[in-house]
Amino acid sequence: MRADPIEHILRGLYSAxxxxxxxxxxxxxxxxxxxxxxxxxxxxxxxxxxAADDTIAPVxxxxxSVGEVNAAAPLVNHLRAQRPDLRxxxxxxxxxxxxxxxxxxxDAVTHVYLPYDLPGAVxxxxxxxxxxxxxxxxxxxxxxxLFGCRDRGIPTHILNARLSARSLRGYRILAPLIRRALAxxxxxxxxxxxxxxxxxxxGAPAERVRVTGNLKFDIPPPQTAGFVQAFHxxxxxxxxxxxAASTHADEEAPVLEAQRLLRAAHPDALLLWAPRHxxxxxxxxxxxxxxxxxxxxRSVETWPRPDTxxxxxxTLGELTSFYACASVAFVGGSLQAIGGHNLLEPAATGxxxxxxxxxxxxxxxxxxxxxxxxxxxxxDAATLAAALGDLFDNAGAxxxxxxxxxxxxxxxxxxxxxxxxxxxxxxxxADLA
Numbered sequence: 001m002r003a004d005p006i007e008h009i010l011r012g013l014y015s016a017x018x019x020x021x022x023x024x025x026x027x028x029x030x031x032x033x034x035x036x037x038x039x040x041x042x043x044x045x046x047x048x049x050x051a052a053d054d055t056i057a058p059v060x061x062x063x064x065s066v067g068e069v070n071a072a073a074p075l076v077n078h079l080r081a082q083r084p085d086l087r088x089x090x091x092x093x094x095x096x097x098x099x100x101x102x103x104x105x106x107d108a109v110t111h112v113y114l115p116y117d118l119p120g121a122v123x124x125x126x127x128x129x130x131x132x133x134x135x136x137x138x139x140x141x142x143x144x145x146l147f148g149c150r151d152r153g154i155p156t157h158i159l160n161a162r163l164s165a166r167s168l169r170g171y172r173i174l175a176p177l178i179r180r181a182l183a184x185x186x187x188x189x190x191x192x193x194x195x196x197x198x199x200x201x202x203g204a205p206a207e208r209v210r211v212t213g214n215l216k217f218d219i220p221p222p223q224t225a226g227f228v229q230a231f232h233x234x235x236x237x238x239x240x241x242x243x244a245a246s247t248h249a250d251e252e253a254p255v256l257e258a259q260r261l262l263r264a265a266h267p268d269a270l271l272l273w274a275p276r277h278x279x280x281x282x283x284x285x286x287x288x289x290x291x292x293x294x295x296x297x298r299s300v301e302t303w304p305r306p307d308t309x310x311x312x313x314x315t316l317g318e319l320t321s322f323y324a325c326a327s328v329a330f331v332g333g334s335l336q337a338i339g340g341h342n343l344l345e346p347a348a349t350g351x352x353x354x355x356x357x358x359x360x361x362x363x364x365x366x367x368x369x370x371x372x373x374x375x376x377x378x379x380d381a382a383t384l385a386a387a388l389g390d391l392f393d394n395a396g397a398x399x400x401x402x403x404x405x406x407x408x409x410x411x412x413x414x415x416x417x418x419x420x421x422x423x424x425x426x427x428x429x430a431d432l433a
Contacts, residue, residue: 179203
């Protein structure tokens with residue numbers, strides 16, 4: 001599909017608006033930088049200004065942040081194992097995503113930040129890396145980027161594609177433009193039938209949409225036995241341990257209240273706490289101290305002390321290991337209308353799962369976990385504390401939830417093979433360098 005006159009008008013209006021907003025992007029980087037210092041770095045990549053002019057990567061994969069990088073990891077690992085001749089560039093938007101790419105692959109792949117969707121920046125990015133294949137993970141629909149790939153003949157695939165009802169409504173303001181951009185996409189490999197239908201409603205041609213399942217089911221089981229043993233050795237005694245993971249600011253008060261209520265019946269209960277955003281690490285630790293709780297930090301004390309009541313996980317890349325140290329996990333982003341976060345990580349470690357009711361980003365996974373009786377929904381601090389107390393007192397219930405989750409994970413595998421079968425025909429035959 002080539003550009004029509006209406007597309008030229010829509011793209012012109014969209015691009016003009018983005019250029020007018022460039023000063024706001026600078027303000028955004030500065031504002032985020034005061035909260036997370038990494039946002040002060042590598043601004044040149046945000047606008048596609050590169051020092052070298054000979055960097056070619058036949059395969060380009062975009063994964064916005066940590067969750068998407070983890071989901072794409074089995075795919076990238078398979079490509080690197082089967083096609084070591086192919087160089088891969090992985091783009092992210094967040095510094096935490098960048099750090100995860102470095103932790104997984106180091107210098108084996110090239111990493112840069114995805115540039116803003118400005119026509120000039122998109123052109124410089126594509127001219128720099130000259131990809132022969134574009135793989136976009138989950139939900140990143142940037143019109144100029146998709147049109148730029150189309151105009152250069154780069155086949156674009158959206159993998160592990162996810163589109164919530166809320167996101168579908170959010171795209172309506174750009175619906176005529178998004179519809180044309182999606183028409184240029186070679187394949188949408190959707191996580192579920194519901195996601196597939198929403199992409200079709202947004203404008204993806206039905207004949208290019210496939211349901212392949214969720215790549216997160218194909219993430220290899222974590223190897224955490226040594227980590228868990230070190231944790232319990234440091235703890236020195238058997239204590240009820242729960243983790244509050246990926247929490248947002250408005251969830252901090254309920255977590256603290258739940259810990260207070262829980263300790264009335266379980267005075268030795270230990271809370272492991274991993275806020276979603278690194279810029280909240282210090283503030284959350286201070287808030288727990290102000291609540292009268294004894295706090296230790298992973299970055300300072302390494303392990304909780306015997307008298308620790310709240311242990312702050314203020315490091316990156318260790319959440320899965322700490323899930324394995326806890327008997328029960330509360331997964332945040334779900335008590336407020338964020339839409340939830342990855343529920344399969346605690347499921348993979350055999351940890352009983354609790355979540356708030358706001359799960360619109362993970363509707364299919366949440367439904368399947370609930371139907372399998374592998375997850376419980378809580379509403380507030382009181383119900384969170386009650387559920388924690390019940391599960392601490394009932395080892396059989398925890399074990400049943402873990403076993404149900406393990407069966408669900410095993411049944412859900414296969415998305416990786418189905419995805420690889422779809423992209424194999426368009427993989428470059430050899431390194432283009």
